[in-house]
Amino acid sequence: xxxxxxxxxxxRVWRRKTQTLLKTFExxxxxxxxxxxxxxxxxxxxxxxxxxxxxxxNTTLVCISSVERLDxxxxxxxxxxxxxxxVDADVENFTRYVLVDAQPDHAEVFSRFNFNVxxxxxxxxxxxxxxxxxxxxxxxxxxxxMLEYLRGARIKPSMKLATALLYxxxxxxxxxxxxxxxxxxxxxxxxxxxxxxxLLNKIDRSELTPDDLDYFQRAxxxxxxxxxxxxxxxxxxxxxxxxxxVADFLTKVHGIGWIFVSGVYEDKxxxxxxxxGYRKNAGKTAVRAFGDLGSAGEHKAGTxxxxxxxxxxxxxxxxxxxxDRVLLRIPLIPGFNTxxxxxxxxxxxxxxxxYDGPVHLMPYNSMTRTKYEKIGRAxxxxxxxxxxxxxxxxxxxxxxxxxxxxxxxx
Numbered sequence: 001x002x003x004x005x006x007x008x009x010x011x012r013v014w015r016r017k018t019q020t021l022l023k024t025f026e027x028x029x030x031x032x033x034x035x036x037x038x039x040x041x042x043x044x045x046x047x048x049x050x051x052x053x054x055x056x057x058n059t060t061l062v063c064i065s066s067v068e069r070l071d072x073x074x075x076x077x078x079x080x081x082x083x084x085x086x087v088d089a090d091v092e093n094f095t096r097y098v099l100v101d102a103q104p105d106h107a108e109v110f111s112r113f114n115f116n117v118x119x120x121x122x123x124x125x126x127x128x129x130x131x132x133x134x135x136x137x138x139x140x141x142x143x144x145x146m147l148e149y150l151r152g153a154r155i156k157p158s159m160k161l162a163t164a165l166l167y168x169x170x171x172x173x174x175x176x177x178x179x180x181x182x183x184x185x186x187x188x189x190x191x192x193x194x195x196x197x198x199l200l201n202k203i204d205r206s207e208l209t210p211d212d213l214d215y216f217q218r219a220x221x222x223x224x225x226x227x228x229x230x231x232x233x234x235x236x237x238x239x240x241x242x243x244x245x246v247a248d249f250l251t252k253v254h255g256i257g258w259i260f261v262s263g264v265y266e267d268k269x270x271x272x273x274x275x276x277g278y279r280k281n282a283g284k285t286a287v288r289a290f291g292d293l294g295s296a297g298e299h300k301a302g303t304x305x306x307x308x309x310x311x312x313x314x315x316x317x318x319x320x321x322x323x324d325r326v327l328l329r330i331p332l333i334p335g336f337n338t339x340x341x342x343x344x345x346x347x348x349x350x351x352x353x354x355y356d357g358p359v360h361l362m363p364y365n366s367m368t369r370t371k372y373e374k375i376g377r378a379x380x381x382x383x384x385x386x387x388x389x390x391x392x393x394x395x396x397x398x399x400x401x402x403x404x405x406x407x408x409x410x
Contacts, residue, residue, distance in 0.1 A: 011151070011152070013152075014148050014149070014151050014152030015152045015153075016152075017134070017148065017149065017152055018051075018148075018149045018152030018153045019152075020132070021051075021117070021132055021134070021149060022051075022052075022055060022153075024096070024116055024117055024131055024132045025052065025055060025056050025096060026056070026095075027055065027056060027057065028056075028057055028095070029056040029057060029095045029096045030056070030057055030058050030060070030093070030094050030095050030096070031052060031056050031058065031059045031060070031094065031095070031096045031098060032059075032060050032062050032089070032091065032094040032096070032097050032098065033045045033048055033049065033059060033060070033061050033062065033098045033099075033100060034062045034064060034086075034097065034098065034099050034100075034102075034110065034113070034115075035061065035062070035063060035064070035083075035099075035100060035101060035102070036064055036065065036101070036102055036106065036107060037063050037064075037065060037066075037067045037072060037083070038072060038101070038171075039071075039072060039075060039164075039167050039168045039171045039172070040101050040141050040142050040143055040168040040169075040171065040172045041100060041101035041102065041142070042061075042072070042075065042076060042081050042083070042164065042168070043081075043143045043146070043161075043164035043165045043167065043168035044100040044101050044119065044142040044143050044145075044146045044168065045061045045081075045100050045101075046061070046079075046081050046161055046164050046165075047143070047146035047147070047149070047150055047157070047161060047164075047165060048098065048100060048119075048146060048149075049061060049082075050150070050155065050157070050158075050161055051146075051149055051150060051153060051155065056096070060084050060089060060094070061081070061082060061083050061084060062083075062084055062085075062086050062089050062091065063083045063084065063085050063086060064086050064107060064109050064110075065086075066085065067083065070206050070207060070208070070209060071203055071204070071206045071207055073206075074202065074203050074206035075164065075167060075203045078199055078202060078203060079160040079161075079163055079164050079199070079203075080160060081164065086109070091112075091113075096116050096117070097113045097114065097115045097116055097117075098115065098116065098117040098118075098119075099115045099117070099118045099119075099120070099130075100118075100119045100120065100142055100146075101119075101120055101121070101122075101142040102120060102122070103118060103120055103122065103124075103125050103128065103135070104118070104128040104130075105125050105127060105128060106122075106125075115128075115130045116130055116131045116132065117130060117131065117132045117133075118130045118132070118133050118134070118135065119133075119134045119135075119142060119145060119146070120134075120135045120136075120142055121135070121136050121137060121139040121140065121141060121142045121144070121145065121172075122135070122137065123137050123312040123313055123316050124137065124316060124320075137312075137313040137316055137317065138181050138313065138317060139181055139183060139184060140169065140172055140173035140176070140180035140181060140184040141168055141169045141172035141173060141180075141184060142168075142172075143164075143165045143168035143169050143172070143187075144169055144181075144183055144184045144187045144188075146165065147165055147187040147190065147191060148183075148187070151190075156194065157191065157194055158194075159194065159195065159196050160196075160199075162191045162194035162195040162196075163195040163196050163199050163200055163203075165187075165191050165195075166188065166191045166192060166195040166200060167200055167203055167204070169184055169187065169188045169191075170188070170200075170204075207245060208245065212242060212245070215234045215237060215242050215246060215263075216246060216249065218234045218235060219232045219234050219246045219250070219261065220232075222234070225256075228255060228256055228257040228258065229256070229257065229258040229259075229260070230250055230253065230256050230258070230259050230260070231260045232246075232250075232260070232261055232262075233261075233262045233263065234246060234261065234262070234263045235263060235264060236263070236264045236265070237263040237264065237265050237270075238265075239265070240263075240265040240270050242263065243261050243262070243263040243265075243270045243271075243272045244272050246261050246272075247259050247261040247272040247273075247274045248274065250274070251274050257275060258273070258274070258275050259272075259273070259274040259275070260272075260273060261274075311349065314326075314328075314349075314350075314353060314355075315353050318353055318354055318355060324357070326355065326357060327357060327358065327360055328350055328355055328357065328358075328359050328360065329359075329360040329362060330343075330346060330359060330360070330361055330362065331362045331364070332361060332362060332363050332364050332392075332395065333364055334364055334391075338364075338391065338395060340394075340398060343395060343398055343399075344398070344402075347359075347398075347399065347402045347404070350404075351402065351403075356403075356404075357404075357405075358404065358405040358406065358407050359399050359404040359405070359406055359407065360407040360408070361392075361395065361396065361399065361406060361407065361408040363392060363408070392408070396408060
């Protein structure tokens with residue numbers, strides 16, 4: 001009974017927010033929705049177009065740059081997302097301007113427009129305004145916010161829209177390994193039931209062109225094996241992520257503890273590190289070898305993206321909602337953030353940010369394997385061995401030594 005009451009209360013909140021958003025528009029409006037194309041922005045714009053169907057005269061999804069990544073192109077084509085390039089749109093004659101999954105200062109071209117609506121999940125930037133603003137840095141994806149609006153309007157997403165929103169949450173949270181909130185998980189579970197998993201797999205696997213195979217061939221031809229380490233250089237590449245794809249492929253080779261793949265992109269040397277996760281720290285190795293030369297870092301080496309957004313969101317939450325309403329949760333991933341140095345870095349940052357609440361430690365386990373298998377994406381983190389009681393006791397002691405109360409589910 002209590003659970004049902006909570007769900008009804010939640011749905012009332014969604015309805016109120018949706019009604020407030022829709023009051024921004026008139027039936028005679030020609031609406032433009034601007035995006036910087038990626039899965040989250042495309043899916044979010046697609047959702048807003050559905051939300052405004054029959055409520056405005058027309059909604060145009062305006063792309064400020066071309067869609068180039070193969071998986072994004074596949075998403076656009078398979079799900080028939082109706083994008084219009086900005087150069088082809090009559091941008092001066094729209095009556096309403098909307099920005100999703102970005103903010104006005106995220107691209108120089110946005111300064112040309114006075115946006116009426118901004119919906120985003122990135123850290124809040126100052127110096128701009130809009131009639132309606134919904135920015136939630138705690139969320140892992142703007143698609144999660146848009147699902148709340150759809151549900152607030154009692155709109156069940158179509159199969160194609162649901163697949164787009166599912167893929168957006170999946171990619172922007174990194175399969176919930178680098179970001180994500182409880183609400184992201186809940187909306188993911190909801191939309192999962194409406195999506196087409198076959199289409200999702202086609203999008204997810206559309207990462208390589210036939211020409212990309214040449215770099216795999218080059219990697220195999222240039223490989224050097226020594227002491228359970230594999231080194232290879234693939235020369236000049238058209239995209240930096242080819243190095244990542246080659247490195248991920250090579251992690252499947254039995255008996256190899258370390259993978260090092262290098263390539264040259266736009267006159268910069270790109271080096272990707274991978275390991276088997278057993279008592280190894282790729283990020284620390286990258287920092288030790290190249291920290292003074294480039295953008296090496298533990299989070300970036302492990303996930304492919306910087307952790308700057310996570311740090312900004314944490315500091316912003318402390319400022320905006322108050323320290324007593326924030327809980328620091330640390331997923332413990334062996335070989336990534338559980339050694340003394342890496343963990344101390346997290347604790348030092350939390351202290352400097354002014355956080356003095358409890359620290360919730362989340363010991364590593366592979367119980368999420370089924371979820372990853374269902375969405376066709378197995379994570380290399382799942383192959384890592386769980387912490388021993390001895391390791392966990394050391395970690396708890398280190399956190400307590402820094403003055404934090406420890407919460408831990410063993």
